Amino acid sequence: MPSAEALKLHENRLLRALPATELTRLSPYLKRIKMPLGQVICESGKPMYHVYFPTNSIVSLLYVLENGESAEIAVIGNEGIVGISPFMGGGTTTSTAVVQSSGYAYRLEGQLLKDAFWRAGPLQLLLLRYTQALLTQISQTAVCNRHHRVEQQLCRWLLLSTDRLSSNELSMTQDSIANVLGVRRECVTLAAGNLQSAGLITYKRGKITVVDRRRVEARVCECYRIVRAEFDRLLPKQQVF
Amino acid sequence: MPSAEALKLHENRLLRALPATELTRLSPYLKRIKMPLGQVICESGKPMYHVYFPTNSIVSLLYVLENGESAEIAVIGNEGIVGISPFMGGGTTTSTAVVQSSGYAYRLEGQLLKDAFWRAGPLQLLLLRYTQALLTQISQTAVCNRHHRVEQQLCRWLLLSTDRLSSNELSMTQDSIANVLGVRRECVTLAAGNLQSAGLITYKRGKITVVDRRRVEARVCECYRIVRAEFDRLLPKQQVF
DNA sequence: GCATGTATGTACGCTATCAAACATATAAGC
DNA sequence: GCTTATATGTTTGATAGCGTACATACATGC
Numbered sequence A, B: 001m002p003s004a005e006a007l008k009l010h011e012n013r014l015l016r017a018l019p020a021t022e023l024t025r026l027s028p029y030l031k032r033i034k035m036p037l038g039q040v041i042c043e044s045g046k047p048m049y050h051v052y053f054p055t056n057s058i059v060s061l062l063y064v065l066e067n068g069e070s071a072e073i074a075v076i077g078n079e080g081i082v083g084i085s086p087f088m089g090g091g092t093t094t095s096t097a098v099v100q101s102s103g104y105a106y107r108l109e110g111q112l113l114k115d116a117f118w119r120a121g122p123l124q125l126l127l128l129r130y131t132q133a134l135l136t137q138i139s140q141t142a143v144c145n146r147h148h149r150v151e152q153q154l155c156r157w158l159l160l161s162t163d164r165l166s167s168n169e170l171s172m173t174q175d176s177i178a179n180v181l182g183v184r185r186e187c188v189t190l191a192a193g194n195l196q197s198a199g200l201i202t203y204k205r206g207k208i209t210v211v212d213r214r215r216v217e218a219r220v221c222e223c224y225r226i227v228r229a230e231f232d233r234l235l236p237k238q239q240v241f
Numbered sequence C: 001g002c003a004t005g006t007a008t009g010t011a012c013g014c015t016a017t018c019a020a021a022c023a024t025a026t027a028a029g030c
Numbered sequence D: 001g002c003t004t005a006t007a008t009g010t011t012t013g014a015t016a017g018c019g020t021a022c023a024t025a026c027a028t029g030c
Helices: A004-009 A013-017 A020-029 A110-118 A122-147 A150-165 A174-181 A185-197 A213-219 A222-234 B004-009 B013-017 B020-029 B110-118 B122-147 B150-165 B174-181 B185-197 B213-219 B222-234
Strands: A031-035 A040-042 A050-054 A058-064 A070-076 A096-101 A103-109 A201-204 A207-210 B031-035 B040-042 B050-054 B058-064 B070-076 B096-101 B103-109 B201-204 B207-210
Touching (some): A020 A110, A070 A096, A070 A122, A070 A150, A096 A150, A110 A122, A122 A150, A122 B122, A150 A174, A150 A222, A174 A185, B013 B122, B020 B103, B020 B110, B050 B110, B070 B096, B070 B122, B070 B150, B070 B174, B103 B110, B110 B122, B150 B207, B150 B213, B174 B185, B185 B201
Antiparallel strands (some): A040 A096, A058 A070, A058 A096, B031 B103, B201 B207
């Protein structure tokens, strides 16, 4: 029977999918820490000494351009891990990771993740499959950035984020949403206004609530469904090993 | 001393980086095949029975939307491999791979690549690092799609492609370039016209030549340099093992 | 209650890109 | 040579999103 602590670890989908023996081995080194809004988890080109398994926090992977413009390439929550470079071999990545919605995460030393990866068990398979899912999210974001309107992208972002929070409320200002989408704040005001007057969402000073998820799903571009389906296909929802 | 055939295998940077023993083991199964223009190497969601190490051909990874619009997320040439799903664990990906510039590639059965990957030697390390480099290219494409103008994106695409061909001439019509960039053909006509009248490139019915590479590099957005630097950092140029 | 900072709303002109239609030029086959 | 298909060039108008400026609304601290 799993301990209370193990149950808490289960709040993250990747940890939950690990076999009990592996989880038991890692659990002494998994430290539950607070993830405050705006905290920069990792900067472009700098090594990650720790990796993070979010539970009820949301982390954006951003690419920041020289002129200060930026765009989110992926959103990571309780389905994933922030920090693939320790096991992929590069040591660093060119992305920046920022906490978009405060909460908690389990932190692990990058070196320990790397060691666990190279023990070549289920954890290795899982992390590789996760990396492929992440790659799908990034690719679909690239296409969505090219072809879809801001309103649809906002819908995609709302759905992906609420999925990863397991909540229908997000603590984000329109300005911070504009930053992750890589558009102007005014465009978000406009798109969010449309969605609100149509009754799909409500928002008020930094709180956005998806009140009619079905209709948001009806309005979002295909990109959301493709990413979601690929995560479902590649990652087990429960422990399977 | 390497055989003539081994020298030919060296035309691909990944194969070249492998230790001689690994290359010798794989070489009986590596079949040099023609890559005709427009050939679809892999479709979204379909398994790859073979993977490809291009030598003088170029393959685009495309995402095709339901309405037929598409965008390239990465361009693969003699620096890489087409087909990471066999070893990443997903079996399939949601991308489509199309030959953009005809030439040759070494083909290998996906299962053999998978087996070689799980022998856990230098090839595994190399493929993981390559996957990370590919991920960087895709991410940077996402940001570039968001923030940069078509002319800069065209420059990026020209430089990335000619790097991967080891040639300054590309066999691509403006229409096919528009398809991979995910923009209209007229925009490519305009951008390419500007570059030609400035003396950076010349083109004529499906042949584009970069005549003044330095000045194209001066006009391209930072995205090209970042991707190039990351490939150089992550992948050895010569055999290192 | 009032001042201040922050979040959101609105309006203006500007530009890149889209959409569609059509004109011209080159290559390839007969 | 001529025909046809394909590649490139040009025009016109529409629109999404940008940049800037400013107005309003709400929250917090005093």
